[in-house]
Amino acid sequence: MNKNTVSARPKLTLETAGLSLNVPQPVQTGMDIARKDDVFPGLFMNVSVYEIDFFDKNPRTRHDPELYRQIKESIRESGVQQPVHITRRPDSSRFVLAQGGNTRLKICQELHEETGLERFAVIPAIFAEYTSEADIQIAHLIENEQRAEMCFWDKAQAYAAIREMFQAQSDKKLSLRELESLFVSHGLSLTYQILGYLFFAKDMLSSLREKCIHLSNPKTIELRKLANELEGSLKTVGQQDRFLGFWDSTLQEWAEQQTEADGLDTAALGKYLQQRFAEEFGGILPEQPQQTAKNRSATAHGQTQAAATDASDNAAQQQGTDKSLPENGTGGTTDSVSVSDHGNPDGTVTPPVDPAAERQHGQETAAEPFRLPENRDEALRRLHRSVRKMLSLVHLDNCFRSHDMFRYGFYIEYPDFHNIPKTRPDALFVIDNLHEDAGDVFAYLAKVSMQESLLAKPDLGSSNPLLMLPESSPLRTAYQDPDVLDEYNVMGIGERVYLLDRVLYWQTVDTPYTEPVSEILNALRAVHRCEKQENGHE
Incomplete structure (x- = not known):
């Protein structure tokens, strides 16, 4: 530095010192002056x-x-x-x-x-x-x-918001199963059924306003069932477009009237919705069929028909043939029968029957003495006969379908839920209008046929037998469209979470289903034994 160069520095005077002492301490502002260019994950x-x-x-x-x-x-x-x-x-x-x-x-x-x-x-x-x-x-x-456990409504809003983020990144409408996979891939393991309840709450119950904080899973399921029933009624007369407006406005009306009530009384809300629905649409909806004495007398006919079917099957077995399988044992087809027929040739639905009479009927049609089947085809014929017997007890006769691509040569087709009349006021699910045990029997036999496990495997591609069914098959439609499957599981059949308890009850207590369940299990054992013998493992 040049010694002759003198830097210009301000002189410190009492005045400048006093000014510096008057500078206030820094305060928190909106400015962000922290260095962040050196942060890294995990720091x-x-x-x-x-x-x-x-x-x-x-x-x-x-x-x-x-x-x-x-x-x-x-x-x-x-x-x-x-x-x-x-x-x-x-x-x-x-x-x-x-x-x-x-x-x-x-x-x-x-x-x-x-x-x-x-x-x-x-x-x-x-x-x-x-x-x-x-x-x-x-x-x-x-x-x-x-x-800490979040309330149901907070969950519904949160999951729906994430759904919208996923949807915004997709060029097509995401199904519940696809959303389930996305949530799982991001660390949230929820079944598509639970997601369906949460999304229904957010999409269809927001009009309850502050009452939404009292929602729960059971209350949402109850309201969802009612919503589907009311919308289904409007579909029968082509007026389904009017449902959403009615639903939202009625929920809002009811919520506004509950100024002094605590909680959410879904029973009272359901009654109010049904009353308002009748007032607004009663003039355009057909009357619900009533169970008359003539309908009830059809019970005896249904029992006689079931007994005749059993006798026919027994005769076929003695002759070495069976209606459910051709002579080569590969399985025939009954796809020509409409799935809206539930046990009667004229397409009508047999009304519920007295369980006591059914138990007597089951005792009167005792099975013949058991003998081991000679080969796999005979074991399958016995299995099919027992399955059909069990279906006939709950008026689901025509839901049986033989198909050689399924593990045991058959599957259970979904009935036509939209054409099942509401004959049982206590029915929780549509199928239960056919018989109080129809849903449990369907769910059990769907497991036996292995179709339930196939429905849960969307990644099987063309090797899935469900894709080989006719395009008109409701079962195939449910496999290809998870929203339809969800509708069937939630409203049509139900999830049947206590099915294992029910099957154990059938096996240990004298019921109309005790005998066919035992026959089904014996037939399955026989199929497996014959397969091992044919493959040289025994």
Whole structure:
């Protein structure tokens, strides 16, 4: 440096010193001056509580005040023990909570403002790389689920919001099964049935407004069943387009009238919906068929017909043939029979019968002495005969279909749910209008035929026998369209979560189904034994 060069420095005077002392301390502003170009995934750091944004789509909208107070007192005494996870969106320079932590961040800000203590001005945090908004929302959802149970309505809104994110990234409407796979791939394991309930709540029950916080899974299932019934009634007269307007306005009317009521009385709501539905559409809907004495007298005819079928099958066995299988044992077809026929040749539905009379009928048609089948074809014929016998007991005779591509040479076709009259006021599902045990029998035989396991395997492609069924087959339609399958499972058949208990009951108590269930199990054992013998394993 040139010794003759003198840098110009301001002289320190009393005036300038006084001005400098009057400069206030820095205050928190909206400016973000922290360095973030050196952060990386997994980095642990202490971050100012004012440099982190709350997640604006936090799935939890309601908090337990007492729990919140306890957390606040814990942080006041011991500080934040569990770091929050933060990330940074590509178009922002600020941090945002990436996986829960909204409550901890809020409490720290409150404590800093209340006490002024610096230890509440920062919060321990772990940085995570930004991937997508859906990933952030799912991470918050998982965190909230693990830390405290969310209310059903919060879940419904959260899952529906994530659904919209997935849908926005797809060029086609995503089915429930496709959404289930997407949620699983992002760490949320929910069945498509549960997703269906959550989405129904968000899409169809929002008009209940503040009453939505009292929704639950059972209440949603109950209202969904009623909604499908009412909409189905309008479909019969081609007026289904009027359903949504009626549904939303009626829910809103009812909710506005419940100013003093607590909770959500779905029974009262259902009654109100049905009353308003009758007032608005009663003039255009056909009258529901009543069970007359003439209908009830058809019971004896149905029993006689079932007995005749059993006798015919026994005769066929003695002759070495069976109606359910051709002589080569590969399985014939009855696809020409309409699935809307439920046991009567004229297409009418046989009404429910007295269980006591059925038990007597079952005892009168005792099986012949058991003998081992000579080959697999004979074992399959016995299996088919027993399956058909069981179906006839619940008026599902024509749902039996033989098909050689299925594991045991048959499957159970779905009945035509839309044409089953509502003859049983106590029926929970459509199929139960045919018989109180129709749904359980269908679900059991669907397992026996192996079609239920095939329905759960959408990745089998062309090797799935379900794709070899006629295009008019409701079973094939349900396999190809998960929304239809969901409708059948929820409204038509039901999920039958207690089916195992029911089958055990049939096996241990004298019922009309005890004998055919035993015959089915014996026939299955015989099929497996014959297959092992034919393959040289015995």
